[in-house]
Amino acid sequence: MTEREHSTVVGQLPRTDVSSPLTPAMLTRLVWALWMASLGLLAVGATWTGPGVAVDGLTVLMWVVVTFFSGIVHSYSRRYMAGSDHLGRFFYRLFAFTLVVMTLVAADHVALFALAWLGMGLVMADLIGIVRGWPQARAAGALARRYFVASGALLGAVLALLAWATGETTISGIGAQADALSIPVWAVAVGGLILVAMAQSALLPFHAWLLSSMTAPTPASALMHAGFVNAGGILLLRFAPLVTLDAMAMQILVVVGAISALGGKLLKTVQTDIKRQLGCSTVGQMGFMIMQAGLGFFGAAITHLILHGFFKAYQFLSVGDEIERTQPTTDHESSSMGVAGAVTTGLTALAGGAVFVALTDKGTHFGSGLVLVALVVLTTLHAVRSVVGAASVPAAVRFVAVPLVAVTAIAGYGLAYRAVDVALADLPVVTAPADLTIVHGLVLAAFLAAYLAIERGVYERSEWLYVTLLNATQPDPETLLTSQEEYNEY
Incomplete structure (x- = not known):
């Protein structure tokens, strides 16, 4: 089956011969x-x-x-x-x-x-x-x-x-x-x-x-x-x-x-x-x-x-709901986003980063906060691209609903971050931003390179990497x- 059509199955009834002092x-x-x-x-x-x-x-x-x-x-x-x-x-x-x-x-x-x-x-x-x-x-x-x-x-x-x-x-x-x-x-x-x-x-x-x-x-x-x-x-x-x-x-x-x-x-x-x-x-x-x-x-x-x-x-x-039986097929849906999809994905990622900055005040100064914001942008980009690039998804969902959901999710994350910071206010150290270094730059470069490699399926073309x-x-x-x-x- 290609759809998740399954009946609800419940577990066994409790056994009367299995006793426990504290039930x-x-x-x-x-x-x-x-x-x-x-x-x-x-x-x-x-x-x-x-x-x-x-x-x-x-x-x-x-x-x-x-x-x-x-x-x-x-x-x-x-x-x-x-x-x-x-x-x-x-x-x-x-x-x-x-x-x-x-x-x-x-x-x-x-x-x-x-x-x-x-x-x-x-x-x-x-x-x-x-x-x-x-x-x-x-x-x-x-x-x-x-x-x-x-x-x-x-x-x-x-x-x-x-x-x-x-x-x-x-x-x-x-x-x-x-x-x-x-x-x-x-x-x-x-x-x-x-x-x-x-x-x-x-x-x-x-x-x-x-x-x-x-x-x-x-x-x-x-x-x-x-x-x-x-x-x-x-x-x-x-x-x-x-x-x-x-x-x-x-x-x-x-x-x-x-x-x-x-x-x-x-x-x-x-x-x-x-x-x-x-x-x-x-x-x-x-x-x-x-x-x-x-x-x-x-x-x-x-x-x-x-x-x-x-x-x-x-x-x-x-996890049981994730198991799905499908048949192999030679038909492959196009995953090309086109210009509209690429623009939508990029703008959504930037909007997510901007919302995060506005809600948390991170990334407003030249320091490690910029790395945190960059990771939020890259994560949003990766999440949105997989949906926007799906040809089977209606255009209204791809170009309107998905960006709205993504930005809303980032806003929720930002608000949760603010709430946690408030809860931790009595701790000696909660925030200790560092100056940007070459290490931070290399880490961001590695994330970008990995993102591109995964998107292009480089690991699938390298037998050594795949086996490793x-x-x-x-x-x-x-x-x-x-x-x-x-x-x-x-």
Whole structure:
């Protein structure tokens, strides 16, 4: 069939022989209660400081986001996991993950932060390998666990070094003493923080655990891509007083973010598996998030991770609807935009950039804000071109509706960015724009070159590039399923 004609299919009815001390229904209601409480705290602007804990704008904002995503996943999983032998274990870990992330974003003491970081990884590794009777799931969970334990150990070492060098045991205290750090200590600490953020957010070359994690139940994958990988941005914002001390560290963030942003896009183009396409997309989107932090716009990074979380959670939970059976055809619709299409696309991209500048005040000065605006323009250009260039789309849609929707979407992004900046106003560093350098110019040139290469299908004409990209998207061999009958047993 060429149209998405399918009947609605519901999951199995719950089994009466599968018991759980805390039922999924109870945990689901509790998560939604936490979301409502978090929403109330955000509305009143509640903040407080306690032993080892500092609840600020970032904390409350992340509580709202995390509990909302978790509530959606809990609700979805009640039907998705119905009848499963590991129903209870799944919901325990799902709820535990929610609590440990809420603890992480509120933690100020370095020991509590490090323990929450490690706990978050261990719980997610258990979710990835939740089907213990499935060797591939056990292998995927073990692989993820190795990454997360290494990441937690490195973070613990960095925090111990910072606590020793500053005499402070809280993140806020370390940030206040950042200027007093010696150059070697600062370099080691910031380098370690960047590596931890890269591994957590599955940036290249640390993306193997993410692409090998598809053994996780789809709801767990949704929470992973919508929340877990975002912790890299949270880490950089918490330690922004250290990271922003030197322009070189910020430029490193821009470069590693750009590599993953471009690499993720290219990897996605050669992947045929739907869930791994989404995984490659996450690699690219996390690269954009790290880039925004490197440009000095941490509010933009947080906005990006929130919006990406909504989008990716929806994509994973509706991934079954994306499967469509089609027949090969030799008829190819023209994708040529013509002069009118090219003009419409260009003007829409420029209008999107102008709206973003007007709403956020970024790009009005000669600095890294121009790079941020240029990325918005290029992203709008890429999104609009694919629709405007489709010959089958009516002209009224191509030249009127699409530009209006695109500019409206950019306006929504700009307003969300402003709102996030307001919520983060009590943090030490939220915006730290940098001067333009040759590094920024090279990054923009690389994005433009990649855009042109993808549009012209250069990678499709290079056998070496295609094979290289295809190999880079392959998960660990031990996590690959080779027999459908083996899967059906579990």
